[in-house]
Amino acid sequence: MTEKRKLDTRKIRKRKVHKGEKPLSMLTCYDFQTAQLIDNLDLDLILVGDSLGNVVLGYETTVEVTLNDMITFGAAVKRGAPQTFTVVDLPFGTYASVESGLKNAIELFQKTKAEALKLEGAAFTELIERLTAVGIPVMGHLGLTPQSVHQQGGYYTHGKTTSEEDQLIKDAIALQKAGCFSLVLECVTPELSQRISEMLSIPTIGIGSGNKTDGQVLVINDLLKMGPERPPQFCKPVADFYELKRQGIELYLKDVNGQRNEPSQVSQ
Numbered sequence: 001m002t003e004k005r006k007l008d009t010r011k012i013r014k015r016k017v018h019k020g021e022k023p024l025s026m027l028t029c030y031d032f033q034t035a036q037l038i039d040n041l042d043l044d045l046i047l048v049g050d051s052l053g054n055v056v057l058g059y060e061t062t063v064e065v066t067l068n069d070m071i072t073f074g075a076a077v078k079r080g081a082p083q084t085f086t087v088v089d090l091p092f093g094t095y096a097s098v099e100s101g102l103k104n105a106i107e108l109f110q111k112t113k114a115e116a117l118k119l120e121g122a123a124f125t126e127l128i129e130r131l132t133a134v135g136i137p138v139m140g141h142l143g144l145t146p147q148s149v150h151q152q153g154g155y156y157t158h159g160k161t162t163s164e165e166d167q168l169i170k171d172a173i174a175l176q177k178a179g180c181f182s183l184v185l186e187c188v189t190p191e192l193s194q195r196i197s198e199m200l201s202i203p204t205i206g207i208g209s210g211n212k213t214d215g216q217v218l219v220i221n222d223l224l225k226m227g228p229e230r231p232p233q234f235c236k237p238v239a240d241f242y243e244l245k246r247q248g249i250e251l252y253l254k255d256v257n258g259q260r261n262e263p264s265q266v267s268q
């Protein structure tokens, strides 16, 4: 591939599918080597999601993820992918007030060298206005917002009732008005996702929300099936890395255990 042409917020803002633009492609990434690979591929955006709490750190929910966790993983990814527009999640509890949100967001933005941060929910429009005013681009996130799993009462599809629909539309417009340059819609009904996508001037990026958004995002561990459990219904894995790792480790064990009789194949 020729030198990757890095996106910026001005280019991302224009990526509206119903205006004939190509959909945005985003994947989560949590480590240096995968980031190096992605930096040489045509993927538009990396998300260092706080889903790293579930798939890398083994936490039960993303509520346990700390600012330091996000700094460590965000900085590692950015070292591997300097040419890819990278968004890092601001973790639970670090933006409970405007002042703490400003302080923590600036620290995360500076220490990771990310190009943008992502915040969950619509209750933080004042903070989003302040962040964009100081020069930190913000991606919004509505629908299923895992940092509020206890408040929302579990993981399920949003926008199924008229009142939920009205609320989500109001929230999406408020986030755009506050200055978000794009918006993740997680587990929102496909019909409502399409409506919101056509209503907003900023691009929407869907996960489990149908194929009428302006882009798609998946957790890379689900796409490649890196773990033992079944990925969510909306994600069809393209590989089985868990099985490949098992086979590789078993090959190594066979090799080590047999090395008294034969020359080693895996290592010399």
Ligand code: KIV
Residues within 6 Å of the ligand: 028, 047, 048, 049, 050, 051, 052, 089, 184, 186, 207, 217, 218, 219
């Ligand atoms: O943390 C994450 O990976 C996310 C995506 C699921 C959108 O927020």
